[in-house]
Amino acid sequence: MKRININGPRLYASIEELGAIGAYTDKQTGLVGVCRLALSDEDRQARDLVRSWMLELGLSVDIDTIGNIYARREGTSPELAPVLVGSHTDSVPTGGRFDGALGVLGALEIIRTLNEHKIETRRPIVVCDFTDEEGCRFGTDMLGSAVATGRLALDHACALTDKDGICVGDELRRIGYRGEMNVNSLRPHAYVECHVEQGPTLIREGFDIGIVTKVQAIAWYALSFTGRAAHAGATPTAYRADAGLAAARINVKLREMVESGIYGEMRATMGVIRPEPDMVNVIPGRVLATMDLRNPDDDAM
Amino acid sequence: MKRININGPRLYASIEELGAIGAYTDKQTGLVGVCRLALSDEDRQARDLVRSWMLELGLSVDIDTIGNIYARREGTSPELAPVLVGSHTDSVPTGGRFDGALGVLGALEIIRTLNEHKIETRRPIVVCDFTDEEGCRFGTDMLGSAVATGRLALDHACALTDKDGICVGDELRRIGYRGEMNVNSLRPHAYVECHVEQGPTLIREGFDIGIVTKVQAIAWYALSFTGRAAHAGATPTAYRADAGLAAARINVKLREMVESGIYGEMRATMGVIRPEPDMVNVIPGRVLATMDLRNPDDDAM
Numbered sequence: 001m002k003r004i005n006i007n008g009p010r011l012y013a014s015i016e017e018l019g020a021i022g023a024y025t026d027k028q029t030g031l032v033g034v035c036r037l038a039l040s041d042e043d044r045q046a047r048d049l050v051r052s053w054m055l056e057l058g059l060s061v062d063i064d065t066i067g068n069i070y071a072r073r074e075g076t077s078p079e080l081a082p083v084l085v086g087s088h089t090d091s092v093p094t095g096g097r098f099d100g101a102l103g104v105l106g107a108l109e110i111i112r113t114l115n116e117h118k119i120e121t122r123r124p125i126v127v128c129d130f131t132d133e134e135g136c137r138f139g140t141d142m143l144g145s146a147v148a149t150g151r152l153a154l155d156h157a158c159a160l161t162d163k164d165g166i167c168v169g170d171e172l173r174r175i176g177y178r179g180e181m182n183v184n185s186l187r188p189h190a191y192v193e194c195h196v197e198q199g200p201t202l203i204r205e206g207f208d209i210g211i212v213t214k215v216q217a218i219a220w221y222a223l224s225f226t227g228r229a230a231h232a233g234a235t236p237t238a239y240r241a242d243a244g245l246a247a248a249r250i251n252v253k254l255r256e257m258v259e260s261g262i263y264g265e266m267r268a269t270m271g272v273i274r275p276e277p278d279m280v281n282v283i284p285g286r287v288l289a290t291m292d293l294r295n296p297d298d299d300a301m
Numbered sequence: 302m303k304r305i306n307i308n309g310p311r312l313y314a315s316i317e318e319l320g321a322i323g324a325y326t327d328k329q330t331g332l333v334g335v336c337r338l339a340l341s342d343e344d345r346q347a348r349d350l351v352r353s354w355m356l357e358l359g360l361s362v363d364i365d366t367i368g369n370i371y372a373r374r375e376g377t378s379p380e381l382a383p384v385l386v387g388s389h390t391d392s393v394p395t396g397g398r399f400d401g402a403l404g405v406l407g408a409l410e411i412i413r414t415l416n417e418h419k420i421e422t423r424r425p426i427v428v429c430d431f432t433d434e435e436g437c438r439f440g441t442d443m444l445g446s447a448v449a450t451g452r453l454a455l456d457h458a459c460a461l462t463d464k465d466g467i468c469v470g471d472e473l474r475r476i477g478y479r480g481e482m483n484v485n486s487l488r489p490h491a492y493v494e495c496h497v498e499q500g501p502t503l504i505r506e507g508f509d510i511g512i513v514t515k516v517q518a519i520a521w522y523a524l525s526f527t528g529r530a531a532h533a534g535a536t537p538t539a540y541r542a543d544a545g546l547a548a549a550r551i552n553v554k555l556r557e558m559v560e561s562g563i564y565g566e567m568r569a570t571m572g573v574i575r576p577e578p579d580m581v582n583v584i585p586g587r588v589l590a591t592m593d594l595r596n597p598d599d600d601a602m
Contacts, residue, residue, distance in 0.1 A: 197535065198532045198534070198535035199531070199532055199534075199535030199536045199537065199540070200531065200536060200537075200540050201535075201537060201540070204540060216534055218534065220581055220582075230500070230501065231499045231500055232568065232570035232572060232593040232595065233499070233500075233517055233519065233568065233593070233595045234498065234499040234500030234502075235500045235501060235568070236500065236501075236502060236568070237556075237559050237560070237568055239500070239501050239502065239505060242556075242570070244552060244571055244572070244574055245552055245553065245556055245571070247549070248548070248549035248550075248552035248553050248571075249549075249553055251545060251546055251549035252546070252549050252550055252553050255538075255543075255546055258538055259538070267533065267534065267536070267537070267538055269533035269543070269581075269582070269583075269584050270545055270546070270549075270585075271533060271545070271576070271579070271580050271581045271582060271583050271584065271585060272576070272579050272580065272581055273545055273574050273575075273576050273579070273585075273588075274574075274579070275572070275573070275574050278572070278573050278574070278575070279572050279573065280521055280570075280572045280573055280591040280593055281521075281570070281572060281593050282570075282572050283570050283572065284571075284572060284574075287574075290581040292533040292534070292581055292582050294533065294534045
């Protein structure tokens with residue numbers, strides 16, 4: 001079998017070109033990031049660019065009613081279920097160039113490579129760009145794929161609103177990406193997604209690439225600790241109800257539970273900690289905190 | 302010896318009248334509080350009212366160059382050092398009616414009672430109202446008494462500025478309370494201050510009054526915990542440097558140290574806890590926290 005390589009510099013150049021849309025410079029690090037919130041003008045520009053590349057490659061492009069973009073390269077057996085390859089091009093408010101983009105543009109680079117080598121595949125290949133993977137704007141992440149797989153109803157998804165009360169359906173129409181294709185019409189044979197790692201494991205362990213073998217269950221909790229705000233000097237320790245200390249104990253306990261091994265590969269994070277009144281000489285009377293739990297094993301979760 | 306009682310309702314009425322100056326209603330509790338920041342217009346109104354009461358009682362009123370008010374009732378031995386009685390009438394931005402006011406108005410009630418009973422004292426009694434006890438506006442608390450006792454230089458105190466760059470000296474002149482009396486001219490025989498308790502001990506233990514036997518040493522620390530901000534899902538526990546967890550461990554450890562008894566009557570409070578970036582799915586990379594330590598025993602501190 002012939003060894004085929006993709007064109008790395010070309011792929012990188014396309015990531016750079018897409019990354020210029022919605023680009024901003026991070027003040028702290030000086031690094032360039034991207035802000036392409038779902039269904040914003042920047043999202044439209046990114047979609048237009050990706051779609052133009054899809055069309056250049058001779059793919060037939062369809063857009064479904066939740067705005068997912070599908071670009072099909074026909075197989076020698078068109079009746080077979082296609083292999084779906086892709087990701088998303090929307091971003092969080094302060095995202096990187098690679099998150100999502102690598103999956104979509106990597107898929108296009110595969111198509112380019114196949115085209116250049118005149119390789120036909122038995123199954124069709126469909127490059128996809130899913131709508132609103134991040135969920136930052138309308139509050140529900142993986143929105144486009146959730147609708148496409150039937151986990152969310154289309155009407156429900158289109159009625160979701162952002163903080164200004166603007167709904168998904170209206171924004172899809174405004175940016176010209178409310179398509180005609182039925183959201184449930186694609187039944188892929190397999191789905192492949194290339195994604196930049198968001199953790200430190202690969203670089204720390206010296207690997208170039210990792211394969212996802214498990215998906216983590218995820219649960220978010222908002223924790224409210226209620227104690228009694230009181231004077232830090234005048235209140236004896238025995239009379240205190242320190243909400244900050246209560247939150248601290250839960251944080252420490254969480255790590256102990258994780259390290260106990262009883263909960264498998266549980267990961268626990270208290271990311272938000274907001275004491276009230278948040279003053280040096282007042283015992284916190286209330287704390288709002290969050291707990292992020294992740295576990296690849298549902299039973300251990 | 303004849304038993305003499307003060308007139309409680311009259312004292313209470315004067316506290317109410319003073320409390321109306323700078324009064325506001327707390328939105329959460331519906332309770333009425335006071336905002337009389339040092340050397341503000343409200344502070345001037347409060348000083349004017351207190352001074353008018355001093356003059357009505359036949360006291361001779363002097364104001365020193367840092368704005369402390371001294372009202373003297375002569376003794377049968379005028380050459381003796383006076384007994385100083387009083388407190389302050391400025392408040393924190395959201396203060397109560399009693400803090401400080403009870404000490405000044407209680408002293409005036411004592412004078413009223415002595416006058417009514419035609420009682421002469423051997424030593425002069427001086428009722429005092431010290432400038433800027435709270436320190437909220439110009440950053441240094443017990444300002445007037447610190448200057449009067451020589452702990453702070455007058456020039457230094459007068460040059461202190463608030464957040465708008467307005468200095469103590471100018472504000473003293475503006476509100477008409479930069480007096481002529483030398484700040485170091487009063488050498489009291491004793492000082493008595495009646496103050497509302499700011500803790501829960503008296504009511505919990507069923508006492509009407511407590512006598513201060515020790516003053517607590519106090520130390521404030523700003524703690525900065527530096528870890529590594531990272532993705533709550535993608536970062537294995539072993540690779541984490543969670544600044545929030547570090548702060549939590551210190552908070553828990555502080556309480557353990559207090560409860561160990563090794564540090565006497567130490568009180569420890571972590572009042573401010575501010576993680577960055579303060580997001581549900583990001584391990585805190587940095588935490589700013591404060592530590593308030595109090596101890597009546599210097600050696601145990």
